[in-house]
Amino acid sequence: MSDVLAVAEHRRGDLRDVSLELITAGRDLADAQGGDLHLAVIGGDAEGFAGELNREGVDAIHAVDDGNEFNHDVYVQAVEQLFDEIGAGTLLLPNSVNGLDYAPAVAERLDVPLVTDAIDLAHEDGLSVTREMYASKVATTVDVDAAEVVVTVRPAEWPKAEGEGSADVRSFDPEIDESTVRSTVKGFEEVGGGDVDISEADVLISVGRGIEEEENIELVEALADALDATLSSSRPIVDAGWLPKNRQVGQSGKVVTPEVYIAIGISGAVQHVAGMKGSETIVAINTDSNAPIMDIADYAIVDDLFDVVPELIEEFGGEPP
Amino acid sequence: MKILVTVKEVAEAEDEFEIDGLDIDDRYLEYDLNEWDDYAIEEAVQIGEDGDDVEVVSVTIGPERAEETVRMGLAKGVDRAIRVWDDTIAGTDDLDVAAKAEILASVVEAEDPDVVFSGVQANDDTFGATGVALAERVGFEWAAVVNHLDQGSLSEGTASVRRELEGGVEELTDVELPAVLTIQTGINEPRYASLRGIRQAQSKPLDVQGLEDLGLDADVVESPVERTAVFEPETESDVVTFDGDANEEAAQLAEMLRDKGVVEG
Numbered sequence: 085m086s087d088v089l090a091v092a093e094h095r096r097g098d099l100r101d102v103s104l105e106l107i108t109a110g111r112d113l114a115d116a117q118g119g120d121l122h123l124a125v126i127g128g129d130a131e132g133f134a135g136e137l138n139r140e141g142v143d144a145i146h147a148v149d150d151g152n153e154f155n156h157d158v159y160v161q162a163v164e165q166l167f168d169e170i171g172a173g174t175l176l177l178p179n180s181v182n183g184l185d186y187a188p189a190v191a192e193r194l195d196v197p198l199v200t201d202a203i204d205l206a207h208e209d210g211l212s213v214t215r216e217m218y219a220s221k222v223a224t225t226v227d228v229d230a231a232e233v234v235v236t237v238r239p240a241e242w243p244k245a246e247g248e249g250s251a252d253v254r255s256f257d258p259e260i261d262e263s264t265v266r267s268t269v270k271g272f273e274e275v276g277g278g279d280v281d282i283s284e285a286d287v288l289i290s291v292g293r294g295i296e297e298e299e300n301i302e303l304v305e306a307l308a309d310a311l312d313a314t315l316s317s318s319r320p321i322v323d324a325g326w327l328p329k330n331r332q333v334g335q336s337g338k339v340v341t342p343e344v345y346i347a348i349g350i351s352g353a354v355q356h357v358a359g360m361k362g363s364e365t366i367v368a369i370n371t372d373s374n375a376p377i378m379d380i381a382d383y384a385i386v387d388d389l390f391d392v393v394p395e396l397i398e399e400f401g402g403e404p405p
Numbered sequence: 406m407k408i409l410v411t412v413k414e415v416a417e418a419e420d421e422f423e424i425d426g427l428d429i430d431d432r433y434l435e436y437d438l439n440e441w442d443d444y445a446i447e448e449a450v451q452i453g454e455d456g457d458d459v460e461v462v463s464v465t466i467g468p469e470r471a472e473e474t475v476r477m478g479l480a481k482g483v484d485r486a487i488r489v490w491d492d493t494i495a496g497t498d499d500l501d502v503a504a505k506a507e508i509l510a511s512v513v514e515a516e517d518p519d520v521v522f523s524g525v526q527a528n529d530d531t532f533g534a535t536g537v538a539l540a541e542r543v544g545f546e547w548a549a550v551v552n553h554l555d556q557g558s559l560s561e562g563t564a565s566v567r568r569e570l571e572g573g574v575e576e577l578t579d580v581e582l583p584a585v586l587t588i589q590t591g592i593n594e595p596r597y598a599s600l601r602g603i604r605q606a607q608s609k610p611l612d613v614q615g616l617e618d619l620g621l622d623a624d625v626v627e628s629p630v631e632r633t634a635v636f637e638p639e640t641e642s643d644v645v646t647f648d649g650d651a652n653e654e655a656a657q658l659a660e661m662l663r664d665k666g667v668v669e670g
Binding site for chain 2: 192201216219225271323337368373374
């Protein structure tokens with residue numbers, strides 16, 4: 085029997101969805117281990133968040149009143165102390181940008197193993213974690229032979245917990261050594277504004293690494309023109325500076341839900357899919373029939389985009405560049 | 406100032422591959438510099454070029470094969486390199502986060518850098534944990550997923566960074582040095598190595614060290630985390646594939662789009 089402690093994530097006054105997904109993952113695991121599910125929420129409106137987190141399956145919620153926003157030095161100390169106080173066996177954290185900013189440090193301090201980016205969890209003789217490798221081309225199972233472990237859980241893999249809970253909400257007051265808080269959050273900035281809002285478009289022509297060269301961007305621009313559609317892209321195109329940040333679809337860019345999303349030369353990394361899987365109809369044009377994008381596409385052309393896109397432009401009365 | 410950059414040579418799988426035991430068959434793997442580390446190298450080299458008395462050192466845990474990748478970093482402007490490897494590490498299937506952190510920590514202790522740049526993640530196992538674990542182990546401050554660094558702030562003992570959060574939001578944070586920054590793609594534009602750089606790289610120091618050289622015991626590689634299965638994920642795909650030559654494929658897609666009524670013409 086072993087308890088699970090999951091730590092919620094919030095930012096700028098809002099609880100993030102992954103917090104409720106952690107409850108689902110944590111409840112299943114706690115059941116398999118015959119233990120309780122504890123939640124922690126640190127900083128911000130901790131009491132208010134605790135109310136929102138009080139869903140079916142949660143046994144106890146620990147609210148830590150310390151600071152407004154995430155600070156990893158505070159989180160590391162609070163979580164370490166709470167984990168020890170509860171005597172939990174598994175610490176479940178979000179595999180988010182902030183989750184990865186403190187999970188490894190907590191595991192170090194607790195001197196327990198860490199497995200990140202879990203997409204499935206099972207417990208029989210011990211904990212078994214499913215995670216992906218090689219850009220999602222394969223999945224692997226890793227077994228953890230330890231009484232205590234830290235696991236980070238991929239967002240949007242588990243459903244959000246629902247139903248009203250009857251958890252015992254208590255406050256937890258960790259001892260924070262202020263001298264070890266050596267980073268300061270100065271503020272936040274929204275990026276990717278500007279002339280175009282891709283999240284408003286009905287049809288998106290989205291281009292990825294398969295376009296190969298900056299000069300080839302004009303090919304997909306011509307297609308977007310011919311279809312009267314809006315041009316968007318995956319991350320590498322923006323990283324390379326070929327399109328501005330406001331065109332980026334994905335976890336760190338925009339979440340889009342157009343009627344039609346045409347992914348051209350996009351393999352479909354998990355961070356990209358997170359931003360477009362809600363599209364009504366998804367079309368993939370890619371040379372690799374095994375690319376992850378094919379798993380969520382409704383229609384596909386498995387062929388060279390440099391052959392297909394000019395034909396498509398002509399279909400709609402445009403002229404390929 | 407001294408900057409230490411952690412560099413990993415990663416395996417990338419071809420589109421078509423076969424699984425052999427607990428990994429993809431080596432015939433279908435190609436080895437290259439980890440994409441995130443390319444940006445980390447560039448960030449360090451830029452600071453080295455702009456400042457006086459800046460030394461950039463790279464550290465890699467990897468077999469002899471990885472020297473090609475290490476030399477690539479030297480060709481791009483890294484001053485010298487350390488490669489950690491020995492029979493004990495070679496005999497270990499997967500180094501876990503703690504083992505990597507312990508090995509790198511011993512290098513940090515020997516080198517005493519002001520700042521460490523580490524890629525956000527490696528694109529083979531995508532653990533995304535080494536940099537922060539290393540920071541905690543050596544008592545450095547840290548920031549994960551940095552997509553902008555005010556390079557001038559380093560001389561004042563601080564790293565003023567932007568962390569790339571989800572949903573187009575960036576966090577502006579000041580981090581006290583010494584620190585580990587995990588570097589996100591897009592922070593800069595990594596250079597290609599010049600011919601001159603490639604020639605110079607051949608004569609730059611590349612020091613190979615084993616666990617014993619670093620003062621570590623062989624049991625550092627032991628791990629409670631073990632890979633037990635590798636498989637191709639089951640696809641739930643019910644994708645309709647348009648067949649034919651490019652012209653026929655385009656025509657079918659056009660018809661579908663017109664039927665949906667989302668495009669005219």
